[in-house]
Amino acid sequence: EAGVTQSPTHLIKTRGQQATLRCSPISGHTSVYWYQQALGLGLQFLLWYDEGEERNRGNFPPRFSGRQFPNYSSELNVNALELEDSALYLCASNKNFWVGGTEAFFGQGTRLTVV
Amino acid sequence: RKEVEQDPGPFNVPEGATVAFNCTYSNSASQSFFWYRQDCRKEPKLLMSVYSSGNEDGRFTAQLNRASQYISLLIRDSKLSDSATYLCVSSPDTGRRALTFGSGTRLQVQP
Numbered sequence: 001e002a003g004v005t006q007s008p009t010h011l012i013k014t015r016g017q018q019a020t021l022r023c024s025p026i027s028g029h030t031s032v033y034w035y036q037q038a039l040g041l042g043l044q045f046l047l048w049y050d051e052g053e054e055r056n057r058g059n060f061p062p063r064f065s066g067r068q069f070p071n072y073s074s075e076l077n078v079n080a081l082e083l084e085d086s087a088l089y090l091c092a093s094n095k096n097f098w099v100g101g102t103e104a105f106f107g108q109g110t111r112l113t114v115v
Numbered sequence: 116r117k118e119v120e121q122d123p124g125p126f127n128v129p130e131g132a133t134v135a136f137n138c139t140y141s142n143s144a145s146q147s148f149f150w151y152r153q154d155c156r157k158e159p160k161l162l163m164s165v166y167s168s169g170n171e172d173g174r175f176t177a178q179l180n181r182a183s184q185y186i187s188l189l190i191r192d193s194k195l196s197d198s199a200t201y202l203c204v205s206s207p208d209t210g211r212r213a214l215t216f217g218s219g220t221r222l223q224v225q226p
Binding site: 033088104 | 217
């Protein structure tokens with residue numbers, strides 16, 4: 001069974017540009033989480049999508065946004081990139097709590113570098 | 116106060132030592148807890164689930180203390196390969212809250 005897949009693996013953008021990161025969850029998982037991890041720091045919660053809706057967002061500015069598609073894959077968009085947005089962006093998926101699953105599994109991440 | 120708090124470490128221990136990490140959580144309604152392991156510049160991987168009073172998997176033992184609102188991870192007979200960051204995670208009390216990750220505790224096992 002395929003795990004969580006993220007694309008691209010690496011992304012280099014210049015300041016002010018927009019970045020789009022993609023995530024495909026494990027088959028059967030309806031929840032997708034996005035996290036930012038700057039070098040040497042812990043995971044910072046960005047967004048949570050469940051069954052196509054944004055359920056919760058972390059303490060990030062509105063230029064961080066995303067969506068979840070009917071097939072439960074997800075996109076994270078970062079507008080007006082700043083140098084401090086350089087980080088590893090991790091996506092995780094799990095089953096909806098109501099169908100008995102809670103463990104989340106991570107993709108390998110997208111390393112975004114803003115120059 | 117953070118919802119899930121961990122001592123960032125690092126914990127430097129010799130091979131063969133026993134080491135324990137604690138993690139405290141503030142949401143008394145949290146139902147499930149997990150320990151993840153993250154190697155440098157890699158994604159976190161699920162190490163153990165802690166659903167009730169705790170569980171054991173080989174050299175690893177996780178305990179849950181609901182009265183004091185903490186979970187612990189005990190690693191016996193530490194190996195060099197155990198060097199990593201260990202993340203504590205709490206699960207929502209309902210289906211409508213995201214998982215909450217601690218910032219992690221770094222373990223360095225030395226020869």
